[in-house]
Amino acid sequence: MNHAVLAAVAFFIFALVPQAYGEDIDIANLFKEKNLDGTLVISSLDGKQVYTHNDQRARSRFVPASTFKLPNTLIALEEAAITDEKVIVIWDGTDKGRPACNSDLSLENAFSTSCVWFYEEMAKRVGKDKYTSYMEKLHYGNGKIGPEITNFWLEGDLRISAMGQIDFLKNVYTRTYPFRSSSYDLLRKLMVVEETPTYVLRAKTGWAQSIVPQVGWYVGYVEAGGQVWFFAANMEIGKPEDSALRQEITMKALHLKGII
Known part of the structure; x- marks a missing residue:
């Protein structure tokens, strides 16, 4: 085998191996200060600038929990399980564990709270066959739905990594997936967490409480200074008050990197 062929083979093998990112000390210190086991990935749209803490964990898959409301919202809208953010779905009267959820809800309210x-009701309306099809189209994590259609993103086999969340968010931002513009527009509106003169933050939290250890998520993107930056954080949640650290650490990291 000549040198040119060997070089081509080596390049091909290298291309198949996921690129490992160096440890960002600034972000690592944020986790260290709170004694947290977790990861945070911040990436530019083109992927040329990536800041990472705990690259190994960033590539490990975890239950997406409520971050799955991002694809779930697009799917529900696309399949007309719900037609817009104002349509009311009737509460069944049983205690859902939180006062904010013990009432009739619109998509707008359900997403923010x-x-x-x-979303369990939306899942029933969409159906397993449709979800299976969308998982293939979206290449979302391991794509596993399992037998229980109403909670596979909370207690089922579905898993996604922080890196996978970044890929998904970029495809949502660039509208790569086969969804209508109106569906993308509404999700973009629902995701707004903070809007300032210098940046707009769009994000979603997640908290997988049925697994041990519990895992908390914060994923989204920031538009600032004519650029867009994507982020995905997950961490072990040892006690309820740790849940606020998802947003706290992410926002501090975005400040440290001069993004906001």
Whole structure:
């Protein structure tokens, strides 16, 4: 085998191996200060600038929990399980564990309060066959739905990594997936967490409480200074008050990197 062929083979093998990113000390210190086991990935749209803490964990898959409301919202809209953000879905009267969820809800309310029962109802309306098809189209994590259609993103076999979340968010931002513009527009509107004169933050939290150890998520993107930056954080949640650290650490990291 000549040198040219060997070089080509070596390049091909290298291309198949996921690129490992160096440890970002600034972000690592944020986790260290709180004694947290977790990861955070911040990436530019073109992927030429990536800041990472705990690259190994960033490539490990975890239950997406309520971050799955991002694809779930697009799917529900696309399949007309719900037609817009104002349509009301009737509460069944049973206690859902949080006062904010013990009422009739619109998509707008359910997304902002992260009420599970609303999306369980959407899942029933969409159906397993449609979800299976969308998982193939979206290449979302391991794509496993399992037998229980109403909670596979919380207690089922579905898993996704922080790197996978970044890929998904970029495809949503660039509208790569086969969804209508109106569906993308509405999700973009629902995701707004903070809007300032210098940046707009769009994001979603997630908290997988049925697994041990519990895992908390914060994923989204920031538009600032004519650029867009994507982020995905996950971490072990040892006690309820740790849940606020998802946003706190992410926002501090975005400040440290001069993004916001």
